[in-house]
Amino acid sequence: MEFKDLEIFQMVAEKGTITEAAKELRYVQSNITSRIQKLENELKTPLFNRHNRGMILTPEGKRLLIYSEKILSLTNEMRKVVQNDKEPSGKLEIGSVETVIKLPVILSRYNKKYKQVDLSLLTGVTEQLQYKVLHHQLDGAFISEGTTHPDLAVHDVLEEELVLVSDKPFQSKEDIKDEPILCFSKGCGYRARLEQWLEDEQFKPTKMMEFGTLETILGSVAAGLGVTFVPKSAVAHLVEQGHVHCYHLPSEYSQIKTVFVRRADSYLTPTIYKFIQVIEDFHQETSNQLQNSTQI
Template identity: 70%
Template structure:
């Protein structure tokens, strides 16, 4: 049995058809079919149920999928473990919430110093990024500090203040309470903090509108569509130019930490080690 056979098996299980798997791997379909048949012969059991709609895993196939994921994950860790400690290389997949103000400096410093690392960046909300790190989809992520899963460790990046922002026409908290809330999807740490403030004030938000990007939220606030809760560092330029107005909330809601999380049980590769060193240098 070859590792490549397991990789092909996983892609077929994910895509559900030989055709889609062949496209994903840039292989001819006959090659995919023969590799799956070879694997089934070696294991002496069918791994897929085949029908006109596609392919689904048999009970034995589901068992193999579970083991193959573990095997390939360990194989990847093995390769990373033996790489040059001073010259890290390979892929590094990092997640981040949208408002990490120090992120460009961290990434720029790291990429310029370690040119053999292929770094990819993905954005999302804290809850989703935490799940992606737990499920090995990301090597690590910049998120809002909270009570994380016990399988994660965190490294503090910086602390800052969240502020409520509105257009210039609103000046009191009482006025803000009547405004729609503009925010990211559920799982956002800032949204959770604002929700806690509303709850403690015994107020139910009039309306909640979800957006996909910070830029759209900030522009909408400036146009008077509603209010939002974001780090002051992300909007200080807008406040200074008179586009928006910032409103402070008590420390228990507004003081936050941004941290970098990673799995505690995975091998600390030189790539991740150097990335964490870069974070520490740029605090």
């Protein structure tokens, strides 16, 4: 059994089709097909159920996926361990929710100090990003604090206030009772907070409309399509320009932390260790600024 066979197997399991896996790996489809068949012959069991729309893992395939993730993760970790133990280098794959407004500051500071690192960023919702970190698909991710898996180590980044945002001013919660809610997909920490508030207030939204990007959500709110619930810092510029207005919810719904998570059992290479240092320095700096501002 070759590591490359396991990598191909994982990609087919993730994408669900030979075509998509081949496109992602830049292989011809026949190569993907033959490698999967080779793996199935070697293990003497079918790993996928084939159907017209793609491929679904068999029970045996699901069990193999768990082990292959561990094997490839350890292989990747082994390669990192034997790299230069002083200067960060190689790939660093990070995930983030879309609304971390200060993220460019953190990434820029790291990139300027460690130019040998190939840094890449994937955006998504909290639940999805946690899954990818747990399954070794990301080195770490910036997510909304909530229920974090016990296998994840957590590093504080910043604390923010979530606000309800509309294109027009409103005096009370009754004013937004019948407004459509514009939000990210299920698994978003902000959406979970808003849904909890709506439930506690016994409000049933007329419509929940899912969008893929923060820019689209805010543009739609400004155009009068509905209301949303996002960090205050994300809409400060639109508030200043008079395009949107904010409504403040009680602190148990609105105060939220952004944290950085990584697998607690993963070896801390210089690449990820220095990244965490940059995060911790940023967190300390912003905490000091907040403390100073409250004392003035």
